[in-house]
Amino acid sequence: MCEQRENVNRTRLVSRADLILLAVVLLLAGAALVFYETHKEQGKLVRIRVGSETVEVLPLGKDRTYEVKTGEGSNTVVIKSGTVSVESADCPDKICVRHKPVDSVGETIICLPHKLVVEVVE
Amino acid sequence: MENKEPRKNEKEKTIPASRMTAYIGVFTALALLLSYIESLIPVFLAVPGVKLGLANLVTIVALFKLGVLPAAGISLCRILLSGILFGNLTMILYSLAGATLSLLVMWALKHCRIFFVTGVSIAGAVAHNAGQLAVAAFLLENGSMFYYMCVLAISGAVSGLLIGLLAGSIIRRIRI
Numbered sequence: 001m002c003e004q005r006e007n008v009n010r011t012r013l014v015s016r017a018d019l020i021l022l023a024v025v026l027l028l029a030g031a032a033l034v035f036y037e038t039h040k041e042q043g044k045l046v047r048i049r050v051g052s053e054t055v056e057v058l059p060l061g062k063d064r065t066y067e068v069k070t071g072e073g074s075n076t077v078v079i080k081s082g083t084v085s086v087e088s089a090d091c092p093d094k095i096c097v098r099h100k101p102v103d104s105v106g107e108t109i110i111c112l113p114h115k116l117v118v119e120v121v122e
Numbered sequence: 123m124e125n126k127e128p129r130k131n132e133k134e135k136t137i138p139a140s141r142m143t144a145y146i147g148v149f150t151a152l153a154l155l156l157s158y159i160e161s162l163i164p165v166f167l168a169v170p171g172v173k174l175g176l177a178n179l180v181t182i183v184a185l186f187k188l189g190v191l192p193a194a195g196i197s198l199c200r201i202l203l204s205g206i207l208f209g210n211l212t213m214i215l216y217s218l219a220g221a222t223l224s225l226l227v228m229w230a231l232k233h234c235r236i237f238f239v240t241g242v243s244i245a246g247a248v249a250h251n252a253g254q255l256a257v258a259a260f261l262l263e264n265g266s267m268f269y270y271m272c273v274l275a276i277s278g279a280v281s282g283l284l285i286g287l288l289a290g291s292i293i294r295r296i297r298i
Binding site for chain 2 (some may be wrong): 012013014015018021022025026028029030032033034038049051052077092106107108110112113115117
């Protein structure tokens with residue numbers, strides 16, 4: 001019993017270095033995010049790629065629906081009022097569908113199972 | 123169970139092969155279960171890859187209690203099994219990359235005496251996300267993943283902190 005308590009007390013949970021590590025990661029990533037958010041600019045085109053191959057480049061200004069069919073399956077890319085999103089897809093995880101609409105240069109919506117990349121470019 | 127066994131430094135203690143095998147089996151089963159529970163939790167945020175990393179709890183406890191090789195074995199079994207049961211080949215690939223990098227970083231940090239289990243967990247979680255992102259960047263030949271890395275670093279640090287505190291409490295209390 002006594003031995004067990006001693007054992008419990010021997011390991012501390014958090015060291016100073018742990019906290020510094022946490023702070024450094026949060027600060028660096030936070031600063032980078034703030035920098036990213038303040039420097040983003042509205043994109044003009046949407047590039048749709050499958051793997052490394054560009055299949056279509058569409059203007060972001062014009063509303064339209066574009067169906068991307070790949071060997072793996074299909075995704076429906078929708079451009080609406082200056083933002084692009086993936087409306088539906090038959091991929092297993094549906095992460096691309098849940099992704100928020102994007103409109104800034106460099107932002108991407110990625111469907112990993114279909115190797116689809118929807119990227120906003122200048 | 124054997125209380126009379128001489129207890130010197132816990133880390134130096136060698137575990138008999140038969141017990142080790144049993145532990146690895148139990149830990150793998152637990153990790154698989156946690157993987158499954160995690161897959162039931164819906165993705166709250168719009169950014170993919172943000173998750174709690176419950177299965178990492180088992181890896182950390184295994185790393186501290188059993189050693190790096192058993193921890194690697196448990197991770198590998200868990201990824202292969204959960205990939206086959208609930209996922210697909212791509213998922214296995216991503217998980218493997220994340221888990222490998224994560225375990226290497228955690229192992230290295232564990233040997234730096236200044237970090238405790240929480241720091242090890244935080245670094246492991248961030249490394250896990252970085253590894254997965256590296257594979258995604260490689261497969262998709264897409265360099266513009268900077269934004270994801272920032273978000274994933276923050277989420278990794280937070281979930282790593284939570285899992286680390288939990289793992290630390292477990293490591294304190296279980297006796298192997």
